[in-house]
Amino acid sequence: MILNYDVIVIGGGHAGCEAACAAANMGAKTLLVTMDMNKIGQMSCNPAVGGIAKGQIVREIDALGGQMGRVTDATAIQFRMLNVGKGPAVWSPRAQCDRGKFIWKWRETIDHTENLDVWQDQVDELMVENATSAAAESQPTKRAVGVRTIWGAEIHAKSVVITAGTFLNGLMHIGRKMVKGGRIAEPAAERLTESITQHGIRSNRMKTGTPVRLDKRSIDFSKLRQQDGEQRAYRFSYYPGKSGLSGTLPQLPCWECYTNPDVHEMLRSGLADSPLYNGQIQSIGPRYCPSIETKLVTFPDREQHLLFLEPEGAETNEMYLNGFSSSLPMDVQIEALHKISGLENAKVYRPGYAIEYDFFDPTQLRHTLESKIIEGLFFAGQVNGTTGYEEAAGQGLVAGVNAALKCVGTEEFVMRRDESYIGVLIDDLVTKGVDEPYRMFTSRAEYRILLRQDDADARLTERAYEIGLVKKDRFDWWMQKKQAIEEIVEFCKNFPIKAKEINPALEKLGTTPLQFGVKLEDLIARPQLNFQNLMPIIPQLREFIDKLPNRKEEIAEAAEIRIKYKGYIEREKLVAEKMHRLENIKIKGHFDYNSIQSLSTECRQKLTAIDPETLAQASRIPGVSPSDINVLLVLMGR
Numbered sequence: 137m138i139l140n141y142d143v144i145v146i147g148g149g150h151a152g153c154e155a156a157c158a159a160a161n162m163g164a165k166t167l168l169v170t171m172d173m174n175k176i177g178q179m180s181c182n183p184a185v186g187g188i189a190k191g192q193i194v195r196e197i198d199a200l201g202g203q204m205g206r207v208t209d210a211t212a213i214q215f216r217m218l219n220v221g222k223g224p225a226v227w228s229p230r231a232q233c234d235r236g237k238f239i240w241k242w243r244e245t246i247d248h249t250e251n252l253d254v255w256q257d258q259v260d261e262l263m264v265e266n267a268t269s270a271a272a273e274s275q276p277t278k279r280a281v282g283v284r285t286i287w288g289a290e291i292h293a294k295s296v297v298i299t300a301g302t303f304l305n306g307l308m309h310i311g312r313k314m315v316k317g318g319r320i321a322e323p324a325a326e327r328l329t330e331s332i333t334q335h336g337i338r339s340n341r342m343k344t345g346t347p348v349r350l351d352k353r354s355i356d357f358s359k360l361r362q363q364d365g366e367q368r369a370y371r372f373s374y375y376p377g378k379s380g381l382s383g384t385l386p387q388l389p390c391w392e393c394y395t396n397p398d399v400h401e402m403l404r405s406g407l408a409d410s411p412l413y414n415g416q417i418q419s420i421g422p423r424y425c426p427s428i429e430t431k432l433v434t435f436p437d438r439e440q441h442l443l444f445l446e447p448e449g450a451e452t453n454e455m456y457l458n459g460f461s462s463s464l465p466m467d468v469q470i471e472a473l474h475k476i477s478g479l480e481n482a483k484v485y486r487p488g489y490a491i492e493y494d495f496f497d498p499t500q501l502r503h504t505l506e507s508k509i510i511e512g513l514f515f516a517g518q519v520n521g522t523t524g525y526e527e528a529a530g531q532g533l534v535a536g537v538n539a540a541l542k543c544v545g546t547e548e549f550v551m552r553r554d555e556s557y558i559g560v561l562i563d564d565l566v567t568k569g570v571d572e573p574y575r576m577f578t579s580r581a582e583y584r585i586l587l588r589q590d591d592a593d594a595r596l597t598e599r600a601y602e603i604g605l606v607k608k609d610r611f612d613w614w615m616q617k618k619q620a621i622e623e624i625v626e627f628c629k630n631f632p633i634k635a636k637e638i639n640p641a642l643e644k645l646g647t648t649p650l651q652f653g654v655k656l657e658d659l660i661a662r663p664q665l666n667f668q669n670l671m672p673i674i675p676q677l678r679e680f681i682d683k684l685p686n687r688k689e690e691i692a693e694a695a696e697i698r699i700k701y702k703g704y705i706e707r708e709k710l711v712a713e714k715m716h717r718l719e720n721i722k723i724k725g726h727f728d729y730n731s732i733q734s735l736s737t738e739c740r741q742k743l744t745a746i747d748p749e750t751l752a753q754a755s756r757i758p759g760v761s762p763s764d765i766n767v768l769l770v771l772m773g774r
Contacts, residue, residue, distance in 0.1 A: 137288070137289050137290065138289075138290045138291070138292065139167065139255070139289065139290070139291045139292070140291075140292045140293070141165050141166060141167045141253075141291065141292070141293045142159070142164040142165040142166065142293060142294050142295065142540065142543040143156075143159040143160075143164045143165070143166045143167070143293055143294070143295045143296075143297065143536070143539045143540055143543065144166075144167050144169060144282065144283055144291055144293040144295070144296045144297065145159065145166065145167070145168045145169065145297045145299060145536065145539075146169050146259045146283065146296070146297065146298050146299060146300055146328075147169075147170065147298070147299035147300045147301055147303070147517070148168055148169075148170030148171075148172075148173070148175070148176040148177070148178075148254075149177070149178065149180075149299060149301045149517060149525075149528060150177060150204065150517065150525040150526075150528040150529040150532065151299035151301070151516040151517030151518075151528035151529060151531055151532030151535070152168060152170065152297075152299035152516075152517070152532060153168075153176060153177050153203065153242055153245075153246065153529070153532065154197065154202050154203060154204065154529045154530075154532035154533040154536060155297045155299055155514075155516055155532035155533065155535050155536030155539070156168040156246065156249075156252055156536060157202070157203050157245065157246065157249050157252065157536070158201070158202065158532070158533045158536030158537045158540070158605060159251075159252075159295075159297075159536040159537070159539050159540040160249050160250065160251040160252035161201065161249065161250075161251075161604075161605055162536075162537060162540035162541070162603070162604055162605060163251065163540065163604065164251060164295075164539070164540035164543050165251055166251055166252045166253070166536075166540075167252075167253050167254070167255055167291060167293070168246065168252065168253070168254050168255070169254075169255045169256075169257055169258075169259055169283070169285070169291070170254065170255075170256060171256070171257075171258050171303075171318075171322065171323070172256065172322070173243070173254055173256050174239070174243075175239060175322075176239060176242050176243050176246060176254075177207065177238060177239050177241075177242030177243070178235075178239060178319070179233065179235050179238060179525065180301075180302070180319050180346065181344075181346045181347075182446070182456060182458060183232060183233050183234075183235045183238075183446060183447075183448050183449070183456055184230060184231060184232050184233060184446065185204065185208040185230070185231050185233055185372070185525060185526065186208070186228065186229045186230035186231055186372065186526065187218065187228055187230045187526075188218060188219065188226070188228045188577060188578060189228060189557060189576040189577050189578045189580070189581070190228070190230075190524060190525075190526035190527070190576060191218070191228035191229035191230055191372075191526075191589055192228060192557045192578075192587060192588070192589045192592065193526040193527065193529070193530045193557050193558060193561070193576060194208065194229070194372050194526055194529070195229070195372060195374075195589050195592040195593075196530065196556045196557060196558050196592045196595075196596055197526075197529055197530055197533055197558075198372060198373045198374055198375070198592070198593075199374060199592040199593040199595065199596040199597045199600070199614075200533060200596050200597070200599075200600040200605060200606065201597075201600050201605040201606040201607070201610060202529065202533045203242070203245050204372075204525075204526070204529045205371075205372030205373040205374075206245075206372070206373045206375070207238060207241045207242055207245060208231050208233055208238075208372050208373075209231075209371045209372050209373050210237075210241045211233045211234045211237040211238045211241050211385065212231040212232065212233055212234075212385065213231075213232050213233065213234050213385050213386065213387060213388045213447060213449065213450055214231065214232035214364075214365035214387055214388055214389070214390065214447075215229070215230070215231045215232075215365050215366050215370045215387075216229075216230050216231075216365050216366050217229055217230075217366060217368075217370060218230055223585075223701070224588050224589075224590060224697045224701065225578065225584045225585045225587075225588055226578045226584065227588070227589055227590070228578070228589060229370060229372060229589055231372065232365070232388070232390065232446055232447065234385060234448075234449035234450050234451075235448045235449050235452075235454075236448075236449050236451075236452070237385070237449065237450075255285075255289070255291070257285040257286065257287050257289055258285055258286045258287075258323070258325060259283045259284070259285050259286075259325070259328055260284065260285065260286050260325065260326070260327040260328050260331070261283060261284040261327065261328070261331045262280060262283055262296065262328065262331045262332050262335075262513070263280065263281050263282040263283060263284060263290075263292075264278050264279065264280055264281065264335055264510060265278065265279055265281050266278060266279075267279040267511050275511075276507065276508065276509055276510055276511040278335055278509065278510045278511065279510060279511035279512045279513075280293075280295070280296040280510050280511070280512040280513040281293070281512075282296065283296060294512060294542065294543040295512045295513075295514060295539035295540070295542045295543055296512060296513050296514065296539075297514040297515075297516060297532075297535050297536060297539050298328075298332070298513070298514065298515045298516070298519055299515075299516045299517045299519065299528070299532055299535075300318075300325055300328065300517075300518075300519055301318065301319075301493075301517055301518045301519070301528075302318050302319065302344065302491050302493040302518055303318030303319070303322075303323075303324055303325045303493065304318075304324070304325050304328060304329045304339075304493055304494035304495075304519065305324055305325070305326060305329055305492075305493065305494045306318040306319075306324035306325070306491055306492070306493045307324070307491065307492045307493075308320065308489050308490070308491045309411040309416060309417060309463045309489060309490040309491070309492070310463060310464075310465065310466055310487055310488075310489045310490075311406070311409045311410070311411070311463070311464060311465030311466065311468075312409055312411070312414070312416065312465070314411075314416070317491075318491075318493070319491075320486065320489065329494045332496070332510075332513075335509060335510055336509050337496055337500055337507065337509050337510070338496065338497045338500060339494045339495065339496050339497070340419075340494070340495060340496075340497065341418070341419035341492055341493065341494060341495070342419050342420060342421070342492070342493060342495050342518075342521060342572075342573055343417055343419040343420065343421040343490055343491065343492045343493075344421060344422055344425075344490070344491055344493075344518075344523060344573060345421065345427050345461040345462065345463055345488060345489065345490040345491065346461055346488055346489060346491075347456060347457045347458065347459070347460040347461045347462065347488045348457050348460055348462070348469055348470075348473065348484055348485075348486070348487050348488045349448070349454050349455065349456060349457075349484070349485040349486055350445070350454070350455045350456075350457060350473075350479070350482050350483065350484060350485065351453050351454070351455075351482070351483040351484075351485060352447070352453045352454070352455045353453055353483075354481050354482050354483040355445070355455070355478060355479060355482055356478045356479075356480065356481070357391060357478065358478075359393075359477045359478035360391040360392060360393050360445065360477075360478045361391065361392040361393075362389045362390075362391055362392075363389055363390040363391060363392055363444070364387075364389045365387055365389070368689075374592075374593045374597075374613070374614070374617075374690075375610055375613055376613075385450050386450050388447045388450065390444050390445060390446050390447070391444070391445040391478075392442060392443070392444060392445075393443050393444075393445060393476055393477060393478050393479065394440040394441065394442055394443065394476070394477070395428070395440050395441045395443065395472075395476060396439065396440055396475065396476070396477070397439055398475040399472045399473075399475045399476055400432055400439075402468065402471050402472040402475060403428060403429060403432055403462075403464065403468065403472045404432060405468065406429075406464040406465050406468030406469075407429060407432075407433075407464075409464070409465050409468075410429050410463060410464050411463050411490055412427065412429060412430065412463060412490070413429070413433070417463075417490060417492060419492050420571065420572045420573075421490070421572070421573065422523045422572065422573040422575060423572050423573075423575075424575050424577075425461065425523065425575070426461070427461045427462050427463060427488075427490070428441070428459070428460050428461060428462050428464075429462060429463075429464055441459060442459060443457055443458060443459040443460055443476070444457075444458040444459060445457055445458075446458055454485055457473075460473075460488065461488055462487070462488040462489075462490075463488065463489055463490030464488075466487040469484075469487045469488060470484055470487065493518070494519070495518060495519050495520065495521045495570075496515055496519055496520065496521075497521075497569055497570075498515070498520040498521055498565035498566055498569060498570060499565075499566055499567070499568075499569040499745065499746050501515060501520070501565070501566045502566065502749070503548075503550045503562055503563065503566055503749065504534070504535075504538040504548045504549070504550060505520075505531060505534055505535040505538060505562065505566075506535075506538060506539075506542070508747070512539075512542060514535040514538065514539050515535070516528065516531035516532040516534070516535035516536075517531055517532060518573075520565055520570075520574075521565065521569075521570035521573060521574055522561070522565070522570075522573065522574045522575070523573035523574065523575050524575055524576070526576070527561055527574065527575070527576055530557070530558040530561060531558075531561070531562065533558075534549065534550075534551070534558060534562060537549045537603065537605060541603070549603055550562075551596075551599075552712075552716075552719065553581070553582065553583060553712075553715075554583040554586055554587075554708075554709075554712035554715070555587075555595055555596070556587060556592070556595060556596060557576060557581060557587055560576070560580055560581045560587075561574075561576055561580075563753070563756065564580065566746075567746065567748065567753050567756045567757055568756065568757065568758055582711075583708050583711070583712055585701060585704050585705055585708045586705065586708050586709065586712065588697065590690075590693055590694050590697055591694060591697075591698075593614050593617070594614075594618065594621075594694075597610065597611065597614040598611070598614070616685075617687060617690070617691055617694075620684055620687075620691045620695075621691055621694050621695045621698065623680075624680065624681070624691070624692065624695035625657075625695055625698055625699060627656070627677075627680050628655070628656040628657040628660060628677075628695075628699055629655060629656075629657050630655065631655060631656040631674075631676065631677070632653055632654075632655060632656075633650070633653060633654050633655065633656055633658075633659060633674075634653050635649070635650035635651065635652055635653055635654075638650065638659075638673065638674075641673040642659075645664055645665065645669055646664055647662055647664040647665060656670075656674070656677065657699050657702075660696060660699045660700055661699065661700055661702070666696060666700075667681065667692050667695075667696050715752055716752075718750065718751045718752035718755060718765075719750050719751075719752040719753075720750070721750055721751040721752075721769075721772065722749065722750055723748065723749070723750060723751055723754060723768060723772070724747060724748065724749045724750075726772070727743075727768070727771070729743040729744045730744055732767065732771070734767050735764050735767055735768075736759075736761065736764060738759040739759060739760050739761065739764040741759075742757050742758070742759045742760055743757070743760065751765060751768060751769070754768065
């Protein structure tokens with residue numbers, strides 16, 4: 137049987153779902169191929185979305201017209217804003233989700249997306265032909281034309297997006313026991329990697345893991361510390377809409393507990409049988425989400441480690457023990473658990489396990505996430521060496537958009553490092569590569585005051601509207617907010633404050649009295665002052681905000697941040713504009729780097745391997761020095 141589509145997306149995880157919806161919403165006839173339609177958008181590990189820097193990515197996905205934020209809002213059972221004690225550049229939203237309802241909300245989203253079909257099957261072969269459009273040596277000589285499945289279906293397409301997660305030659309480990317699989321109780325994809333690498337694309341292996349799952353009926357919560365969510369009604373999505381579920385889900389707490397020396401002693405007794413330390417696993421795991429046995433070896437003097445018990449849903453007894461990822465023998469895991477206060481009688485649904493899987497070196501990709509070797513072949517998610525649902529979803533959206541644009545031959549969609557965390561993520565991947573699973577942090581972004589969680593729509597929604605990903609209703613919703621923010625900023629810029637009238641109130645608020653009159657924006661710039669404590673003493677400010685037709689808190693917060701951090705924002709924009717000059721200097725195809733002896737040997741090797749698009753990208757490659765960049769500038773006559 138032969139099927140014909142514009143775009144094929146392989147894998148129904150977070151990257152695949154976003155890629156398929158994005159391509160379809162761009163007008164491409166799209167097919168999502170997944171092993172199990174009932175596990176679309178499965179949260180394989182932690183039942184949560186967002187977190188440090190990850191929450192910013194989800195907001196960006198939403199601002200671009202993606203779905204993750206809306207699915208999360210519809211299925212959230214706890215919401216928290218992290219880092220609120222610090223500046224707004226690092227505020228990060230995070231939500232616990234109902235795992236089962238998350239899947240079905242994604243399924244509902246896909247079922248109601250025009251131009252999108254689903255095919256339940258397993259792809260095991262990439263179909264490739266010689267490219268006839270290669271006009272230069274730097275262009276691919278091959279192009280993807282479709283896939284074949286294990287059941288004999290042949291599916292043709294103009295673009296193919298690989299989002300296979302941990303399924304490519306997946307191998308699971310519990311102690312010395314090894315079982316092939318992409319996720320517990322699910323088969324591995326055993327031949328797809330080889331059908332891709334035979335065309336010259338490099339692959340390697342990575343490892344990740346997941347913790348034990350517990351029955352909440354067997355836990356003594358009186359010994360644990362309760363951790364509640366926010367009382368304020370936060371959302372990930374900037375755009376309103378029906379959740380698709382029966383009302384708001386109950387908001388549930390998480391719980392804190394700790395390991396202790398007895399737990400550590402028990403865990404150490406199993407290290408000889410740990411796949412991480414007996415030579416069974418050779419691939420590298422995520423540095424920032426280590427297994428419990430790795431924590432013991434890395435921090436031998438620590439007497440306790442913090443763990444979080446997180447609910448898996450509103451109507452299930454299953455709980456997730458965050459911080460206890462492990463691949464130790466199951467009897468060691470369970471005996472160690474029973475030495476934790478509150479978990480003495482805990483019943484286990486299943487132990488933790490590690491999984492090894494194939495990924496492809498992301499320096500073989502362009503910023504569109506298209507392969508440099510096979511035209512029309514795109515990669516997104518863990519197959520690019522990343523870890524995390526949010527990183528995967530952000531890549532999926534970019535790959536899906538560009539796969540659709542590829543079909544019609546229009547201009548590609550790429551985001552800069554000062555434009556989004558997704559832009560930082562992709563630039564890091566294709567420029568620097570990975571030697572461990574890549575996780576996003578705010579510290580990876582040099583322009584993080586510009587990449588806040590509150591202004592993703594300001595940065596991205598108009599761009600998404602220009603390419604057709606965001607529709608007019610969504611665009612109009614943003615334009616209404618944009619106008620309201622500008623009106624508040626302008627009001628604060630011009631509203632006069634008289635020292636004599638306001639000084640008594642300022643002293644009560646613990647800030648220095650005025651010597652003379654100022655504008656309202658000067659007061660807001662003070663660390664001790666904000667809209668909330670100024671509105672009671674400046675009735676005109678309250679009246680101005682109260683007259684907003686909707687989203688009062690959201691709009692007021694965005695306006696206040698813009699006023700309070702105006703100097704920092706403008707300074708960072710100037711730095712970004714200077715870097716744009718290098719971004720505008722295209723160097724791809726201009727040089728034979730191996731013949732330029734004035735470049736260092738390492739620089740020649742790195743530039744030849746990565747073949748950067750611009751001088752700015754070249755400057756970010758490890759091993760390329762400022763003097764090397766100067767050499768290239770001189771050779772270009774700059």
